Amino acid sequence: MVRFTSIAETAAGNRELVIQGRQEALANRISVCLSVCMVENEIFRALADPTRRAIFEKLATGGSNASALRDGIDISQPAMSQHLAVLRSAGLIREERQGRFVNYEVDPEGLTLIAQWLAKYRAYWPARIEALKILLKDMDQ
Numbered sequence: 711m712v713r714f715t716s717i718a719e720t721a722a723g724n725r726e727l728v729i730q731g732r733q734e735a736l737a738n739r740i741s742v743c744l745s746v747c748m749v750e751n752e753i754f755r756a757l758a759d760p761t762r763r764a765i766f767e768k769l770a771t772g773g774s775n776a777s778a779l780r781d782g783i784d785i786s787q788p789a790m791s792q793h794l795a796v797l798r799s800a801g802l803i804r805e806e807r808q809g810r811f812v813n814y815e816v817d818p819e820g821l822t823l824i825a826q827w828l829a830k831y832r833a834y835w836p837a838r839i840e841a842l843k844i845l846l847k848d849m850d851q
Contacts (some may be wrong), residue, residue, distance in 0.1 A: 712748035750827055753820060756800035761785060761794050769803055786808070 743763050757763055763837060765779055785793070797803045802820040806813050 718799060727832070750823065752800045753823060756796050756802060759796075761789075764799055765790075765793055766797060766802060769814055769816050773806075773813050775811050775813050779814070 757766065761783065763781055768774065768779055776787065776794060779794075780787065780790050783790075794803065794805075798805060798814075800820065801817055801823070803814050804817040806815070
């Protein structure tokens with residue numbers, strides 16, 4: 711048996727599809743935002759440690775293996791491996807195996823995320839500082 715739908719039923723069905731589509735789009739957007747926030751948290755948590763910052767700064771001058779990275783830093787080989795694993799899981803460095811050795815280098819994608827985070831504040835502060843200058847100038851008069 712063929713069932714015919716009224717215009718009202720069709721409109722109601724279309725409205726439901728639109729609402730469902732909007733809900734899915736919102737859920738996807740929230741998911742992406744949470745994912746980005748989690749990555750940012752991981753990056754800044756990794757760089758919060760002074761030893762990891764020192765390792766990262768050494769790698770910023772060029773790739774190196776774990777033994778060479780330990781030069782000038784008073785830590786054991788297992789501790790160095792753990793610090794490198796944290797930096798790698800945060801997406802700040804990447805590794806490349808060459809035989810028995812593993813070379814590490816800065817991952818540009820991790821730097822891109824840091825630059826994007828900083829860009830938000832780079833755009834925010836100049837306008838605020840200018841407004842403060844105007845306010846202080848008005849207060850002096």
